[in-house]
Amino acid sequence: MKTAILVFPGTNRERDAADAIESVSGIKPVIVWHQETEIPDVDLIILPGGFSFGDYLRVGAIAARSPIIDALHRKADTGVTVLGICNGFQILTETGLLPGSLIRNRDLDFICRDINLRVVNNSTRFSQSYALDQIIRFPVAHHDGNYFADAETLRMVEDNDQVVFRYCDPAGEINATGNPNGSVNNIAGMTNKAGNVMGLMPHPENLIDQLLGGIDGRALFESLLGRAA
């Protein structure tokens, strides 16, 4: 699985993403700087976490206007798999590749802890190695993870089965107790309509080795590897 990782000033999770990809696929990803205008021929493009451009103006806003973004649009339009994690998800909404927006957490806190997720759709290229309704535990580390979309957009997202992960309580119930940041419909991860672009706030790339407390994130990358193979 050939992978490119896009890096902006302030990105800080590119190493974690690269380690996860190499651990699962055995192939080192290519790092692409935001001022480039071409992305190499790859199976997967990752926008990793961090605080691109210091979160100035709005989270992800400045990164989404970088020179590399035109190339990202071209790749995404031809069906190349695109994965945005945390700040990467925020950038993808700012580019318009994913609908809605990520706003300040409901309780204004920076949340840095493990949260529970339910896999609500395992028929996507990002989630096929999970069981439907599987309860998994991922870390989150964000200040602006509160997913918002207007009623009409939300209806389309739900009708098209674009939601992949929802925040849940430890028993797996999708409710207010299990919602750390106020996201509408407990949305933690979602795809675009075509299904080749996904964004999620939690960090699967940090749970690929038992040494780090679990391997719940591994299946996400194995899902992608299964498709690329």
Add this chain to the structure above:
Amino acid sequence: MKARVLITLKTGVLDPQGKAVQKALGTLGFDGVDNVRQGKVIEIDLTETDETAAYAKVSNMCDKLLANTVIENYQIELLPDGT
């Protein structure tokens, strides 16, 4: 001339910062505060002297970068030099 852009959250978009400010106002003893919404102001100095052209330019800036129209509205105020 100078352009002043006022960016506010659309109705229906949760504003946790506005809520926190509202609560703090209550703590300070200010009563009768029904709601607080927080936004931002961006001031831009332009070389353009024609108001219509300046307005069009700043509108385009708002649509392309300054505001995220998924969640925000913007208003543009033009301030001719010397005011």
